[in-house]
Amino acid sequence: MPSIQNYIDGEWTDSESGDTFETVNPAAPSEVVAAYQESTASDADAAVAAAADAETGWASVPAPERGAILKAAGDVLAERKSELTSQLTREEGKTHAEAGGEVQRAVDIFHYYAQKARDLGGTVKSSSGRRTNLYTREEPVGVTALITPWNYPIAIPAWKIAPALAAGNVVTIKPASLAPGPAVSIVEALDEAGIPDGAINLVTGPGKTVGNAVIGHGRVDAVSFTGSSAVGHQVYDLATDDSKRVQTEMGGKNPTIVADSADVEEAADIVASGAFGVTGQACTAGSRAIVYEDVYDEFVDAIVDRATAIEVGPGDEYDMGPQVSEDELESTLGYIDVAKEEGATLAAGGSAPDGGRFGDGYFVEPTVFSDVSVDHRLAQEEVFGPVLAVLEVDGFEDAIDVANNVNYGLSASILTHDHTEANCFVEETEAGVAKINEKTTGLELHVPFGGFKSSSSETWREQGDAGLDFYTIEKTVYENF
Known part of the structure; x- marks a missing residue:
């Protein structure tokens, strides 16, 4: 050593x-x-x-x-x-x-x-x-x-x-x-x-x-x-x-708005990459999917499919590695328990696998909660783990209000084919990084990076x-x- x-x-x-x-x-x-x-x-x-x-x-x-x-x-x-x-x-x-x-x-x-x-x-x-x-x-x-x-x-x-x-x-x-x-x-x-x-x-x-x-x-x-x-x-x-x-x-509590004009399957790919990449341990991780009601159920089904398809294990062989420490794992599992207690629906994951390839590692499954309310802790606090909160809204104005209704303002995204929505989002989002039809993670090195509010x-x-x-x-x- x-x-x-x-x-x-x-x-x-x-x-x-x-x-x-x-x-x-x-x-x-x-x-x-x-x-x-x-x-x-x-x-x-x-x-x-x-x-x-x-x-x-x-x-x-x-x-x-x-x-x-x-x-x-x-x-x-x-x-x-x-x-x-x-x-x-x-x-x-x-x-x-x-x-x-x-x-x-x-x-x-x-x-x-x-x-x-x-x-x-x-x-x-x-x-x-x-x-x-x-x-x-x-x-x-x-x-x-x-x-x-x-x-x-x-x-x-x-x-x-x-x-x-x-x-x-x-x-x-x-x-x-x-x-x-x-x-x-x-x-x-x-x-x-x-x-x-x-x-x-x-x-x-x-x-x-x-x-x-x-x-x-x-x-x-x-x-x-x-x-x-x-x-x-x-x-x-x-x-x-x-x-x-x-x-x-x-920190961040980064939203991805999924509009009813978006391709739902493509949206699920983008959201899953932003939420579960690097085991959710990124300040820009997409921890909230804010989804229009007309495509909400379809999106939940699609994002659950993405989450359950991710193979968890040691990083040299699998799709998603462990959390960095026992404390980080326990914090994530604690938020999962809180979300259940607050009445959110556990749609995928939620457990710490063990045995076999997991051994005593700090692993947690990619986790999706639906039926999350804007006042739930899962919708307000940074988890720093692979946990996605899915919230239902009735349209753009509701979505932007929910997206901005947190103390953080680091990265935010909208998935839409509506040019007006996209431009209004850029004007109204309270985040230092605004993305259109992209995941909340991923930064170019030659442009400024930073957040608003407590970020x-x-x-x-x-x-x-x-x-x-x-x-x-x-x-x-x-x-x-």
Whole structure:
């Protein structure tokens, strides 16, 4: 079993605590995947200090040279894709197809921002004076702290690290303890690519100790967080106490509206992919199907067929893998019990299979509830598991009201052949991502991503040019001659 160290100031090092914690394969929890450092606040302080000491040096590296290092790191990840895919499946539980797609996304992100680094600079403006040059400079914010989740353990670190480094910032990252391995692999790739000491630092350990120490550190200038809404609001409060720049991307309760003009069989395929893909463990997962009454019964039958056809098992062989941990599984099963108690109809799934290929893994069946009311907890709260609530509505206005009647606003979709409905949906949906005839999951890397309401701090978006905006600050220059 490998023992993974922290990466601080260009060196792999043990925590001062001398302690480690283990990660396990969620498909077979008796199988230990790796041991990581049980770091302390002092370790976090050392990582931030190393970043701060490297700040000026990394910022002074020409942006195309920074981009070349990102390109080289992306190449290393590409060369290791097969290995990283297996690592992600073993530590997080995704199927091989899902894990391979996520690793490729990390590669693509590094290559994308490697090229975008060349575009950094500023703009020239016309001055009202005859002998004045007027222009802007884009400069790095400084020392950044990145807190990343377990559900996309290589893609999300990539889309935070790459733009931060491309813009000339220095980074300390604290990955989630359930699956830190893929983030470690990114740091290994950057180290191999020749990044200067201190420009990237990684510390593993508990969020309340390591995460809070990094976020609250006096030398940190900006904080980027992805995770649950409950933790995200705490991160925001801690980071803004001393006026740090902060972005938080959090949970979702994402609706897919199924109109009566949609092809029901096709709609069921789309909804099933968004609800049950990655075992429902995505902030953009489609957890609510809001269906017009004229096609409601037909849709329920079709989505039940899709759910029951999914083969559950270890991710290296089956259609849907396990949940990441026992706690996540118990949370999902708890919501299933609540839905039954509230009077929803269990139409498919609802159990945790065991024995045979399931062993003691954290498996749950793809689950569909019909007859869900808008005030049920299943229609209001994020489950973060493969559980779909199907709600019946009498038309578009009712559907959009139900879709917006939650505290979240991350991703939303409508399946319709009515052009007017589609355009009204885009105008009226209270979500940061609006999709027409697509599942709620799946994001392009070159456009902004973020939510409304409790899904986001609504401060800065991620990915694309917006990802660089968070990590840069403009300086305006007046040059008289």
